Amino acid sequence: MSQQAILSANKPQTSESTIYKILFIIGLCHLLNDAIQAVVPAMFPILAKSMGLSFTQLGIIAFSLNMVSSVMQPMVGFFTDKKPMPYALPVGLSFTLVGILVLGFASSFGMIVLSVLFIGLGSAVFHPEGSRVAYMAAGKRRGLAQSIYQVGGNTGQALAPVITALILVPLGQIGASWFTIIAALAVILLIYIANWYNQRLITSPNLSKKKKVGVEKKIGLSKEVKNTLALILLLIFARTWYTSGITNFYTFYAIKEYALSIKESQVFLFAFLVSGAIGTFFGGPLADRFGKKNIISFSMLATVPFSILIPYVPPTIAFIFLILSGFILMTSFSVTVVYAQELVPGKIGTMSGLTVGLAFGMGAIGSVGLGYIADWIGLQSMITWLGVLPLLGLIAFLLPSDHKVWEWNQIK
Template structure:
């Protein structure tokens, strides 16, 4: 049993390394966009279009790449997507023509879109169902850590070498892609199973049950992105120093990562429904306190909101995977992709509201979205949020037996 768990965690670390690296490249982009805009004399609209090209390609392609991962596995897709992302992100700093810049951002986004569902689906299959929330939360935090580290590396690298310093990031991505490929072969991970394909053909997608899960994901992402985007602008307008509102944004994001990790651990111990409903219900007063009481206290209320808002990320991801049996990659692609794109779309909608009523009132308004998300929780079938009703994978060595090629004939 101990050997099987060690094997599973070694495999999970493999996919976490890939997730960390691909999101590290994503974290470079905001700094790269700003410096490239200065170099090529681009306006804010152009910067927004660049961000949209990357975000749309990354998020909307994930269900498609999830299908590819379910059908053919991820032994090639995972390392190729990482190498692809590293090549095109590294090339962005060298491009001098705006039209090519948009194309490069779109192509770079496809690499990110390809890795996320294959990484999440394979990480999920490495553990039995009773530990899946924990595995998904740890896997998710590895990407968040890479994304948070990206701007720091970009500030140093581009500050010394300029935007063309992006090329210096290429060896990292290629070396991790090679390491990922070798590790997948060694651990026999990322292989499709006949059992999964047969289950996918036999069991239809429960779209009616999946819809409330998607609603929770989309509304939660909208609110979190709105807070992270507009809290710094709000405190700038209030006259606070950049060091304060920069720290505030970091506190909210870091607390979200901590909440994701703790939420996954708790979900496997006290139940997914308790974590999902409880965290969303508590996030509403936390957001009201954050928006209603501006000042230094925001560091505390922002941390509380961030942790509670993101505590249920692993729960919704696992719920979607259960609702699409045999299609874990597609489920992961839907949840990760739609959450990402909704956050990107919701931020400008909140911004438009803020232009009319002010940022404080706009953030207070977003608490109503959490209330709708909380209501949607009651439409999710109870058995989907209960590990006891899902038969655990046979044997303690699920990390191996779910992916070994000789098991395809079972």
């Protein structure tokens, strides 16, 4: 009787209660990690001016940063699904620390590429295990938990314009080295998270056992699940190419078309990214209430009118449209992660690595492709055609409903 009471008391802590303290700390670490990553695209105007880099070369830098993360994230997630690695979190941020330090003092294009490879590697290690921590601390509120975790990352990315205006413009490239302090803070916080994570594995060994069983049991995915994953990845492709185009190249467009300074152009980008971070936060709770498929469909298609009109309106209206498109489009960011995790239960790290990692990868390919297109047909034409990408959101209507996904899991 006493043992049963103990088990009942422990159950809400391990499987039902939402542990907000852990969620907020891992969200803060996500913010710090992605703020460091945001330094790279934030430096593009500085590097283009000081080193005479072309749009294609800037795209290669972004490709180097994001592709490493894209390729490695699903691999890290797959491996840690079998063998959770709590202390991979601070180790990953240590790679990022080295990368940002080298970036601040890099004197050639090759050194810049090498430095962002380290930053990308650190991100690849951090994201799958960070998402797993959010999942473990979520209790029953998975959408909210994933939103808290993801909004940290998107807020970090939104800091890029502020980083440019306040640090990189006055200090130049060497200003990037100051972010080693942020990396060190993140490492300290992640040591705390890793200790909590490790303790959870010790006190609840069934957590790791379930993951192992789940991976082995779900290795053979059904045709329906594979098709649905393909649709999700296509939607991520459309969303990420659009955000990559705005993030990496819209400041150049605003400087040219509206005769803005570098600092002034960063305000437009900051508005887009901050509204996207806010949209990311609201996406999870909205999906918990209205359904994941509905929010994914809405986020893509409701963005279309604004994304198409942005190149044709005056700067004030463009600023407003950037805010609206950023908010609406990014409501689906955390939702696609949770949708994939529930589509293939037992592979939390793998699905997180695939969806978030693929977002980095698609952004990498998009950066090179869009940079080449901008050099080929002109920046204005590239930005104009960019606005059509959210139309691929029509694919979302082909996704199975949340209830259908639940039924598939019950059959299995």
